Amino acid sequence: xxEDFFSSRWSERPEGVRDSAALPAGFRLAGIACGVKDPExxxxxxxxxxxxxxxxxxxxxxxxxxxxAAPVVLTRERCDxxxxxxxxxxxxxANAATGEAGIAEAARVQEAAARALGLAPHxxxxxxxxxxxxxxxxxxxxxxxxxxxxxxxxxxxxFAVAIRTTDVLEKHTSLGVDLPSGSIKISAQCKGAGMISxxxxxxxxxxxxxxxxxxxxxxxxxxxxxxxxxxRVSVDGQLSTNDTVILMANGASGVSVEPGGEDERLLGEAxxxxxxxxxxLMVADGEGARRIGCVRVRGGEHGAAERVARAVGxxxxxxxxxxxxxxxxxRVAQAIGxxxxxxxxxxxxxxxxxxxxxxxxxxxxxxxxxxxxxVARDEVLYEIGxxxxxxxxxxxxxxxxxxxxxxxxxxxx
Amino acid sequence: xxEDFFSSRWSERPEGVRDSAALPAGFRLAGIACGVKDPExxxxxxxxxxxxxxxxxxxxxxxxxxxxAAPVVLTRERCDxxxxxxxxxxxxxANAATGEAGIAEAARVQEAAARALGLAPHxxxxxxxxxxxxxxxxxxxxxxxxxxxxxxxxxxxxFAVAIRTTDVLEKHTSLGVDLPSGSIKISAQCKGAGMISxxxxxxxxxxxxxxxxxxxxxxxxxxxxxxxxxxRVSVDGQLSTNDTVILMANGASGVSVEPGGEDERLLGEAxxxxxxxxxxLMVADGEGARRIGCVRVRGGEHGAAERVARAVGxxxxxxxxxxxxxxxxxRVAQAIGxxxxxxxxxxxxxxxxxxxxxxxxxxxxxxxxxxxxxVARDEVLYEIGxxxxxxxxxxxxxxxxxxxxxxxxxxxx
Numbered sequence: 001x002x003e004d005f006f007s008s009r010w011s012e013r014p015e016g017v018r019d020s021a022a023l024p025a026g027f028r029l030a031g032i033a034c035g036v037k038d039p040e041x042x043x044x045x046x047x048x049x050x051x052x053x054x055x056x057x058x059x060x061x062x063x064x065x066x067x068x069a070a071p072v073v074l075t076r077e078r079c080d081x082x083x084x085x086x087x088x089x090x091x092x093x094a095n096a097a098t099g100e101a102g103i104a105e106a107a108r109v110q111e112a113a114a115r116a117l118g119l120a121p122h123x124x125x126x127x128x129x130x131x132x133x134x135x136x137x138x139x140x141x142x143x144x145x146x147x148x149x150x151x152x153x154x155x156x157x158x159f160a161v162a163i164r165t166t167d168v169l170e171k172h173t174s175l176g177v178d179l180p181s182g183s184i185k186i187s188a189q190c191k192g193a194g195m196i197s198x199x200x201x202x203x204x205x206x207x208x209x210x211x212x213x214x215x216x217x218x219x220x221x222x223x224x225x226x227x228x229x230x231x232r233v234s235v236d237g238q239l240s241t242n243d244t245v246i247l248m249a250n251g252a253s254g255v256s257v258e259p260g261g262e263d264e265r266l267l268g269e270a271x272x273x274x275x276x277x278x279x280x281l282m283v284a285d286g287e288g289a290r291r292i293g294c295v296r297v298r299g300g301e302h303g304a305a306e307r308v309a310r311a312v313g314x315x316x317x318x319x320x321x322x323x324x325x326x327x328x329x330x331r332v333a334q335a336i337g338x339x340x341x342x343x344x345x346x347x348x349x350x351x352x353x354x355x356x357x358x359x360x361x362x363x364x365x366x367x368x369x370x371x372x373x374x375v376a377r378d379e380v381l382y383e384i385g386x387x388x389x390x391x392x393x394x395x396x397x398x399x400x401x402x403x404x405x406x407x408x409x410x411x412x413x
Numbered sequence: 414x415x416e417d418f419f420s421s422r423w424s425e426r427p428e429g430v431r432d433s434a435a436l437p438a439g440f441r442l443a444g445i446a447c448g449v450k451d452p453e454x455x456x457x458x459x460x461x462x463x464x465x466x467x468x469x470x471x472x473x474x475x476x477x478x479x480x481x482a483a484p485v486v487l488t489r490e491r492c493d494x495x496x497x498x499x500x501x502x503x504x505x506x507a508n509a510a511t512g513e514a515g516i517a518e519a520a521r522v523q524e525a526a527a528r529a530l531g532l533a534p535h536x537x538x539x540x541x542x543x544x545x546x547x548x549x550x551x552x553x554x555x556x557x558x559x560x561x562x563x564x565x566x567x568x569x570x571x572f573a574v575a576i577r578t579t580d581v582l583e584k585h586t587s588l589g590v591d592l593p594s595g596s597i598k599i600s601a602q603c604k605g606a607g608m609i610s611x612x613x614x615x616x617x618x619x620x621x622x623x624x625x626x627x628x629x630x631x632x633x634x635x636x637x638x639x640x641x642x643x644x645r646v647s648v649d650g651q652l653s654t655n656d657t658v659i660l661m662a663n664g665a666s667g668v669s670v671e672p673g674g675e676d677e678r679l680l681g682e683a684x685x686x687x688x689x690x691x692x693x694l695m696v697a698d699g700e701g702a703r704r705i706g707c708v709r710v711r712g713g714e715h716g717a718a719e720r721v722a723r724a725v726g727x728x729x730x731x732x733x734x735x736x737x738x739x740x741x742x743x744r745v746a747q748a749i750g751x752x753x754x755x756x757x758x759x760x761x762x763x764x765x766x767x768x769x770x771x772x773x774x775x776x777x778x779x780x781x782x783x784x785x786x787x788v789a790r791d792e793v794l795y796e797i798g799x800x801x802x803x804x805x806x807x808x809x810x811x812x813x814x815x816x817x818x819x820x821x822x823x824x825x826x
Contacts (some may be wrong), residue, residue, distance in 0.1 A: 337478035405815050
């Protein structure tokens, strides 16, 4: 990518982290068209991540919806989540709400991929994204496995395209990280633009590193990074059925990252920054989005800050005002009140881009020209103060635009 | 109104309930322009309800937001809610998030109205709706009281216009009800189109009857009717700061409704039907709305049905699909799953207008042409079955349209 990957003012490139033209050693990816998205098979819709190296580790997280897609169920139940070697992912069909038949189709894909790659099925995760309630044509996908395997190369571009649905922005990169024990690489490919509300997150994201990690530390690093990235974004407050994040660490760099040391701290920092920027890109790419909001809430007690942040970030009124660059902070006040029933009178504060518009629960005199300028920026910060001393929380969110309605009213996505 | 007031297929005119050209006896209403909405004072923005008869009773309900508007605080704290004689309501300014100054302005209006009407301040409720965070110009409103009092007449038309904000549909009527003990009348005027998510409801609604009621029974009748009407609708899931519903019963018909009898049952039925149809009108008038959805959930346990109904009715994906007449029931499945984390695999059922699209948690074969026709109707019914035997719940909701975005992005409302 030509511009800086860390393009948001809310993400920072950690020291010692460089862009890398190459993927982590020992990983190859592929993306081809297999006819899920269109019967002619001209639109890329099938991707593969492979570690060529045995003995690596992995970690995974999934959404906690009551309606879990077949690939999520299959991967959770039949894979060795700490020893994955490959991931097959398709777009155009979520294979969700498809019952036992859906599980059977997902298993068919998993088995065909294992066969084509010379792996055991439990080493191959499957992931799907697209329309809900339609059975995945597993036979067609399975038949494409030899072609998919032949397309593997040390580049993520085709894979990233193949897992897109309504995504517009590119959401993948490869980074070099200088650790005290040596240099390693870390790369990630991510998709997600609608039905995005984290718990942990609502999307697909695949992360590879050639560092050598212990499985339980990979799991902990991934969990911590998710809490600071995909957990903190929302496009539309809508939890998906298919969320999957998989981290694979194959050790091909020869650099071993030991628990608790400086290597691990720096790797964790790089992983955090990488996933945070990808999460921000997902919000910026929120279906039809023009602007990103960031709400920061301090104070409150017993989870009040989290409830307020979600209420503000998911409010269609706040989001429509953000889209229209409307300085109407009354919508923020409304969302705060709705999140904390029975708390009136509530001595809240609101500042938008540093302009304090409400203090002690009431309107505060402010420079309205400065406010109008502030809300017209690409990224708008809402700071909310509540009485009490809970831990501060942060949430990034998309606006609500005509195009969000268009995308979700006029197409079966 | 020329067409039947009970225009929705989800509301029914009870037996013995007739349209009435006249208001209940002993009530007069007024609506004038006083310069809150525009400085020239040409747009109606101030309304008054008065019972000319002493000795009546009243009942009231308010929203439970943590950010309560000054008129709500003042009316709750300083009025005799069981003995209200008058209500002053303005549009164009919510007088919310305006602190002590807002309370003082609301009190100024209350006192001026009491003076103009020869009442005590605690007999006069105040209500406001409009932009949040701007102090009500109480002096200007108070100065208009003599003109407002002079405009009182036995007709609700001007009042209903004066309390509108983004409303398009008329939401007021007067009904005659034949009770065993005699005929009484009941009328109501209501406003609400955006920031509508009931808890109990998010709007202003004023109800008058000339039946004689005991105060505690008026309170109970109102509470029960709200649970079956405004409690069951949502335009955008956004609780307001200003919701107010006030029922006044002045006994001017000479018909006394005793607790527990047939009179009370029939009056309750009429009140239920009236508020239910007004609630449906509010949904139909949801900002920018084209279609109404009704979600009915049966089964589930521990509040699961209520959570699912709210998740479906407030999902921007479900609402955008309703707007676009998109038969994509996957969005309904997604919302069900999101509402019930950790419950997978969940054996849910979905039927849309009688077409069963999912059974046992998986897609069911169905007539897709019939489904496409069904979702293009003005009113679309979604029936959801969950395992378990909780009480059934119902929620009415608006769609999500370009105009909702337009109204809320391009104007400070």
